[in-house]
Amino acid sequence: xSSQPRVVIVDDxxxxxxxxxxxxxxxxxxxxxxxxxxxxVAVIVEQRPDVVLLDVHMPEGGGVEVIxxxxxxQPSVRFLALSVSDAAEDVIAVxxxxxxGYVTKTxxxxxLVEAVRRxxxxxxVFSPRLAGFVLDAFAADRSHDEAPSPQADRELDQLTPxxxxxxxxxxxxxxxxxxALRLGIxxxxxxxxxxxxxxxxxxxxxxxxxxxxxxxxxxxxxxT
Amino acid sequence: xxxxxxPLEQPRSPAPxxxxxxxxxxxxxxxxxxxxxxxxVIVVRLLMAxxxxxxxxxxxxxxxxxxxxxxxxxxEDLPRRPGAWREAVxxxxxxxxxxxxxxxxxxxxxxxxxxxxxxGVCGMALVxxxxxxxxSSHPRRVSLREFASRSGRIDVPRLxxxxxxxxxxxxxxxxxxxxxxxxxxxxxxxAIIATMLSLLVGPWVVRLGRSLASERAARIREQERxxxxxxxxxxxxxxxxxxxxxxxxxxEVAGLARRQExxxxxxxxxxxTRTDHDSVATALxxxxxxxxxxxxxxxxxxxxxxxxxxxxxxxxxQAAREAMTNAAKFASSAHVDLYAEVEPERVEVFVRDRGVGxxxxxxxxxxxxxxxxxxxxxxxxxxxxxxxxxxxxxxxxELVMERSSAA
Numbered sequence: 071x072s073s074q075p076r077v078v079i080v081d082d083x084x085x086x087x088x089x090x091x092x093x094x095x096x097x098x099x100x101x102x103x104x105x106x107x108x109x110x111v112a113v114i115v116e117q118r119p120d121v122v123l124l125d126v127h128m129p130e131g132g133g134v135e136v137i138x139x140x141x142x143x144q145p146s147v148r149f150l151a152l153s154v155s156d157a158a159e160d161v162i163a164v165x166x167x168x169x170x171g172y173v174t175k176t177x178x179x180x181x182l183v184e185a186v187r188r189x190x191x192x193x194x195v196f197s198p199r200l201a202g203f204v205l206d207a208f209a210a211d212r213s214h215d216e217a218p219s220p221q222a223d224r225e226l227d228q229l230t231p232x233x234x235x236x237x238x239x240x241x242x243x244x245x246x247x248x249x250a251l252r253l254g255i256x257x258x259x260x261x262x263x264x265x266x267x268x269x270x271x272x273x274x275x276x277x278x279x280x281x282x283x284x285x286x287x288x289x290x291x292x293x294t
Numbered sequence: 295x296x297x298x299x300x301p302l303e304q305p306r307s308p309a310p311x312x313x314x315x316x317x318x319x320x321x322x323x324x325x326x327x328x329x330x331x332x333x334x335v336i337v338v339r340l341l342m343a344x345x346x347x348x349x350x351x352x353x354x355x356x357x358x359x360x361x362x363x364x365x366x367x368x369x370e371d372l373p374r375r376p377g378a379w380r381e382a383v384x385x386x387x388x389x390x391x392x393x394x395x396x397x398x399x400x401x402x403x404x405x406x407x408x409x410x411x412x413x414g415v416c417g418m419a420l421v422x423x424x425x426x427x428x429x430s431s432h433p434r435r436v437s438l439r440e441f442a443s444r445s446g447r448i449d450v451p452r453l454x455x456x457x458x459x460x461x462x463x464x465x466x467x468x469x470x471x472x473x474x475x476x477x478x479x480x481x482x483x484x485a486i487i488a489t490m491l492s493l494l495v496g497p498w499v500v501r502l503g504r505s506l507a508s509e510r511a512a513r514i515r516e517q518e519r520x521x522x523x524x525x526x527x528x529x530x531x532x533x534x535x536x537x538x539x540x541x542x543x544x545x546e547v548a549g550l551a552r553r554q555e556x557x558x559x560x561x562x563x564x565x566x567t568r569t570d571h572d573s574v575a576t577a578l579x580x581x582x583x584x585x586x587x588x589x590x591x592x593x594x595x596x597x598x599x600x601x602x603x604x605x606x607x608x609x610x611x612q613a614a615r616e617a618m619t620n621a622a623k624f625a626s627s628a629h630v631d632l633y634a635e636v637e638p639e640r641v642e643v644f645v646r647d648r649g650v651g652x653x654x655x656x657x658x659x660x661x662x663x664x665x666x667x668x669x670x671x672x673x674x675x676x677x678x679x680x681x682x683x684x685x686x687x688x689x690x691x692e693l694v695m696e697r698s699s700a701a
Contacts (some may be wrong), residue, residue: 202596243631
């Protein structure tokens with residue numbers, strides 16, 4: 071990446087858009103913004119940015135709708151979901167729609183720049199919370215189906231021990247560089263692991279994943 | 295079996311009269327009555343069986359009770375007890391046996407009157423049942439499919455069956471009394487008038503019903519909106535006012551915003567804030583919230599899995615709280631990460647900051663808090679704690695507790 075990644079910001083809150091624009095302005099090339107799904111589609115088609123910062127919650131279907139309208143036509147455009155929501159079903163939904171990462175809106179400016187660069191470079195970006203969700207989801211799957219479903223692709227349904235270890239470190243608040251150092255692997259390898267997890271998250275054909283996300287919200291824990 | 299499960303709902307001592315289908319034989323009427331009157335369920339069943347045996351009135355009583363007593367909300371989604379139907383069939387066979395015995399013994403009970411009555415009341419019970427089902431008496435969030443299956447497909451055959459039973463019962467009663475033949479003309483007249491009337495007012499009644507329904511929906515929406523508005527007013531608007539007043543103090547403002555955010559999130563996710571029995575995750579979240587409040591450093595809590603607290607885990611939460619406090623007080627880190635993983639065999643908690651860090655070799659002299667309240671506390675409960683820190687790069691406290699001893 072010799073040049074700065076070109077970014078489009080999509081969020082229905084005008085204040086938030088201008089805030090992010092100001093924060094990213096020096097480090098990245100913000101080439102457009104949009105406040106609705108249809109606006110977003112128009113701007114993205116026109117500008118062909120590298121990365122779209124995408125709000126999860128918007129009228130007319132939100133981030134998922136934008137991804138589904140753009141994704142097939144312009145596979146070179148990458149999406150980074152940005153949300154105030156921590157609800158697991160939102161996060162899982164936008165990732166499964168095709169976003170390459172998920173961060174919360176409280177993220178600091180420098181971390182956001184870093185995340186955008188990473189997504190522009192084709193890697194995945196997991197916030198600690200998303201890492202926690204993924205660990206939880208795959209752990210829940212593992213305990214729920216003792217009888218392996220023969221038609222499902224087993225490889226997609228499970229995390230390798232190494233991937234689990236990497237996710238655990240992300241959930242603990244470590245950066246990729248630090249994780250690489252601690253596990254004695256290269257940063258590239260860490261990135262590869264995270265991308266593999268992202269792929270599993272998106273491609274795993276099991277409906278359990280979505281069901282888990284919904285259940286997590288609906289079932290309040292009873293202490294037993 | 296009722297008495298064994300009674301302590302489960304001890305907060306309300308006189309249980310309201312509700313059916314408990316998951317514990318009953320047929321519709322859970324007896325089980326519900328036993329709960330209500332606080333007697334053994336077998337007593338109620340025997341009484342019911344006796345009433346049934348005396349000429350069959352009991353069947354009508356049971357059907358009416360089944361129709362009119364709503365299901366206990368907590369039993370709604372529970373599966374029925376396995377084998378309940380078999381027991382019910384056995385009981386019915388027993389009752390029929392007793393009835394046949396009575397008949398053979400030649401007692402004059404007047405079956406010609408009693409049985410039509412019984413059948414008629416059963417039919418009415420079938421017809422009334424949908425209108426007094428709990429889903430319509432107290433609104434509950436029901437998925438569309440569930441709703442359709444409850445009020446649409448199942449009810450039509452039930453209504454028809456009920457109506458047939460009532461018609462049959464009336465006819466046979468009338469036949470017994472001996473007025474059936476002279477009734478033909480009257481029925482014809484009534485039928486004609488009824489048809490005319492329904493043609494006249496039918497559309498109007500349908501329209502009235504529809505407008506009532508939409509009015510009700512609007513009212514519910516309005517209530518929900520008012521509830522949301524009230525909540526926002528009490529919480530968010532108050533906080534925003536406070537923030538405007540304290541605009542000069544960024545730490546205070548950030549703290550206020552953070553607290554409001556946490557509260558609103560809880561409300562949105564509808565997770566009840568519990569105090570009686572806590573899980574590991576909620577206890578950690580609460581501890582983090584308290585530390586955050588005290589020291590104004592945001593703490594990001596991520597938990598994987600969950601489980602009930604026991605003494606050891608309680609101590610672990612305390613140790614984690616201490617670690618968070620240390621990080622917030624001394625590390626001058628912009629934020630603190632807490633990650634907890636609750637597995638069946640063990641629980642791990644990591645508290646990480648990106649602050650100044652320190653030399654772990656210096657713990658014994660100037661950081662007694664770490665040794666006493668974190669390491670020693672964990673060891674007392676057969677857990678482990680270790681502190682990893684590098685000056686300039688931050689600190690991570692790692693807590694591990696095996697759960698083999700946990701119940």
